[in-house]
Amino acid sequence: MSVAHPPEVAARFGRIRQRPVVLEVEQLGKSFVSPGGETVRVFDGVDLSIRRREFITVVGPSGCGKSTFIRMVAGLETATSGRILLDGEAVVGPGADRGMVFQAYTLFPWLSVKRNVMFGLLQAGRSEASASSEACVWLEMVGLKGFENHHPAQLSGGMKQRVAIARALANKPRILLMDEPFGALDAQTRAEMQDYLLQIYRNVDATILFITHDLDEAVYLADRVVVMGRKPGRVIETVDVPLLRPRDPQMAFTDDFLATKRHIEHLIHPPEPAGTEKRKAPITRMTVVGDEVY
């Protein structure tokens, strides 16, 4: 977006650009073969560099390949073309160097909250005592001190996602991958979770790649917003967010916030030329003629 940043924001971006690149995506492409044997191209030629401690959000219309993209970074899908480098090493499969938080709660329901967080640490060979104390540190970080012995079924949706974040971060991943993590939460809990995440991001050495449908969320959280398009699937633009940190919910009413959101909205849904007829869903009339509401 060709908007001059305020000097403090420009200085912040200057500092970010000094940091080493953690994740490099080069000319990434993905196609699937449909059950009918037809090749379906999801996206092509995606390039992206993420620097250490950057917070990147990805938005785009449904079906543009956001989840496929993050699953490829996680090593759960292979690339059809191009490559992904993490600290210069090609990603060839899943690894503990990438933490994942999905929309669907992925906690082990039979384990306590603390045991869920300890799981990866024990897998990595940590002793019971060290994994236990580490898990307590992470649970305190996400505001769940006192809930160590609860089970996931005893927690609200927001609390479950905080356990998932603690579990992912406890393994000290190089990058945290979040696919619509707050998508299933009500609006108020979602807003609280955004602030929790920003607080955690501030205090932890974390680099974050976060997918969302929600443009307010995308702008509020990110340093840069990657806007994807479909047909063909690609990155349309990477938009710098001209807001300082720490973020505050009141920033959502500022001109910079609203202009950034409007710009992204226009990239995803370009305004139609004047005179274009609006497409309407076909509706079958089920009321009595004359019984009008407007």
Ligand SMILES: Nc1ncnc2c1ncn2[C@@H]1O[C@H](COP(=O)(O)OP(=O)(O)OP(=O)(O)O)[C@@H](O)[C@H]1O
């Ligand atoms: N395993 C698969 N086999 C075939 N097609 C797939 C597969 N996974 C995804 N696709 C197709 O790839 C396209 C992109 O899907 P994806 O879920 O990545 O999009 P998205 O942008 O995350 O969508 P949404 O915002 O609705 O979650 C879709 O057309 C989908 O049908």
